[in-house]
Amino acid sequence: MRAPEAVLFPGADGWELWKFPEKSAPKCERDPSEKSLASAPKLLLALPTRSVLAVPLWVAAGGDPRELAGLELSGRHLVRRDAEVRTLAVESSGGRSLVLSLAVSDDSPAAPYFPKAVSFDIPARLLDPGKADVAIWRESGSLCFGFFRNEKCVMFSASGEPSPGPAFCGLLTRLALRLRAEDVIAGLPASFRLIGCFSEEDRASLAGALRVEVEIVSPAPPPQIPNLLVDVSPPSARRAGERHAIWKRAAFLGGLAAAAYVLVLAALAGDLAWKMIRLEKLKAEAAARAPAAAEAKKLVSEWKEFQAAVNPRHFALDQLAAVAAELPGEQVRLTQFTLENGRLVLAGEAADISQAYQFLERVKKSPVLQDYDWTSRQPQLAGKNKVRFEMEGARPDAQTRNE
DSSP: OOOOSSEEEEEESSEEEOOOOOSSOEEEEEEHHHHHHHTOOOOEEEGGGGGGGEEEEEEEESOOHHHHHHHHHHTTSOOOTTTTTTEEEEEEEEEEEEEEEEEEEEOOOTTTGGGOSSEEEOOHSSSSSSOOSEEEEEEEEEEEEEEEEEEEEEEEEEEEOSSHHHHHHHHHHHHHHHHTTTTTSOOOOEEEESSSOHHHHHHHHHHHHOOOEEEESSSSSOOOOOSSSOOOOHHHHHHHHHHHHHHHHHHHHHHHHHHHHHHHHHHHHHHHHHHHHHHHHHHHHHHHHHHHHHHHHHHHHHHHHHHHHGGGGOOHHHHHHHHHTTOOTTTTTEEEEEETTTTTEEEEEEHHHHHHOOOOOOHOOOSTTOOOEEEEOOOEETTTTTTEEEEEEEEOOOOOTTO
């Protein structure tokens, strides 16, 4: 949790904004303006005492104080359904721990300041009780008090009383007896501290009624920021914070998704740009080589024509002789021999299918006819003791049928 730079405190006559400059004394502004609040980004809001229920409890040292306190207060029907119970450790002894359980309610006058605060605390933790057993202060004209044990607050409350009269003194007496009976305080309070604007008459009245020592600290000193901050967020502020956290997480995930999308687009754009550059380079190379390629193509065409004229293996009579040499016997005869544009078509008749297949295989294996890529159809019966066959071979230089 960030250290506060300013404290908004519920003072005796209204809100007080305390700022703590690094190189000067603390400054107080009463009923601060929006501009002043905006200049304090790390604001600690001290919730009005009337909005916080404080109950001291002894719990088992090995348990979860927060859970145990929540069960205890719920069992006493002291907390609302949406209230969240928090605990402050006071001390431990004899296998048990003394904690101050806190349940916060929304306070209408303080609600406008909830969005401006980054943390929340209670006034009783921000006041200096000194060595006194009880501290008393005013909030919005009403007396508030806190009981302390070894300078740690063990119970606080707002009384609703404007002055330390008999009603207020009776309330303190009853609470002191109850806290003493529950071993929350070691003994009945013997010293009180009045913090803020109190008169000598108030001091004398309180001292005479309770028979205790009473001191006045006036004017009220600046709030003391505890070393360990305990965030006691009101329900509405907590819900707003949870919604903000959800939106912040969603924005973060959305930002990650957008960044990933941009990276993918950048990668695709880079790849496309590289391919376009490569394509342009290949086009330039192809254009540069086009004349040489055309000349080479012309030479190949001329060589093919010349090859057909000078290569004996391409002469029709030599190839006919090679085909005839592969006839397995007099019962197999040729009926068609066609050589045109590098394509050789053979057809014939045989006495049976085995002789037809034997001839087809021998033609494919002929050394003279190795340049051809042969395809053959399945022999067909053409009558008694007659089978017709047909095969076609194509040289690599053969023209397609559409050329």
